[in-house]
Amino acid sequence: MPTERRRVRRHRSLAARRAEDLRLLRTLLAVDPLPRADLGALSAELRPARGRPSSLTGRLRSRLRIDGRRGPRLLAAAHDLSAAEVARALDTVPALEPVPRGPARWVPVPLRGLTAPGSAAARPAEGARNRPVRPLSIRQGRLSDCWFIAVLAACEHMRPGFTASLVRPTDNGLVEVRLHTPGARWVTLSPRVPAAHRAGDRRLRPNAASLVEKAAALTYGRGSYRRIQGDFAGVALGLLTGRWCPARPVPLRLSRIEHWLAAGRPVVASTLVRPGGSFRVPREDDPHRSVAVMDGHVYVVRRVARLSEDGSPDPHGPLRVHVHNPLGGTEGEPRRTDLFLSAAQLRRTFISVNVGPRLR
Known part of the structure; x- marks a missing residue:
């Protein structure tokens, strides 16, 4: 019984804190002139560096009398705003967006x-399952x-739909993006x-990858x-999977990479920074030709x-690894x-190469 009472008190405390966060956010949007408070950075739950006072926290404290612990929760309360309040926030508070x-x-x-999640549209039709x-x-x-972006593309390649699974819209026109910073959390931002100067589809039109990149910029x-x-x-x-995957040496045999990919693990490969910049690798089928590498x-x-060095199937040729420049x-x-x-x-x-966790 005491445990049940504690659970009820904790629930009431969380509800009261949430209501207070929403009240403060609405107060911020009603201030004229509006303070250029970087609510996006606050939503990342940043703390002032030791020994360096945060002017951001100071401005919020002086304007709204809020402390550094309450500030980071403000943008998380944005999904409780009305659509009209969201429109005002986006039109009048520039710092709601990352710079x-x-x-x-x-x-x-x-x-x-x-x-x-949970909506009727989220459930696939019988014939589309x-x-x-x-x-x-x-x-x-x-x-x-x-x-x-290369890691996001590798995760999407390994599990189609991975990027869309990180993004969900809210009822008032905002979206939430799931990242690990370091724990899993939903970052609230505008669509x-x-x-x-951002990611997109093959023609650089905005898509879900643009929103995931924006969430990374905010956090x-x-x-x-x-x-x-x-x-x-x-x-x-x-950030994307919640698993720290340090770099490892390039394997001697391509069968090792083939095993990782078959296991559903995203793989990316990194080149070294060179004083001369981009370089060329001679082709094996024609020593007089080469391919450019960044x-x-x-x-x-x-x-x-x-495969051949042009990507055509070659049943009698050696194993080759297909790498894609994002x-x-x-x-x-x-090129x-x-x-x-x-x-x-x-x-x-x-x-080096980085190998992520199993995604399928």
């Missing part, structure tokens, strides 16, 4: 195919965040993304797209099969988005 790298112009992300899911097209934009990037440039694939695997870049490992772009000699490398070429090209 873009380029111009502050925003475009909406189509939410078709994204449904709230066994229909194969097509992988979402994911391409890196002009941000230097290949470490994140619009920068018009430039791991502390409210800025610039801060998610240049990092390690192991960090991205932690330095300091992360590639998606897609499959291992008996940057995409214009094809040409020697190729998809490379088909032998074990020797793979070791010559890449310095």
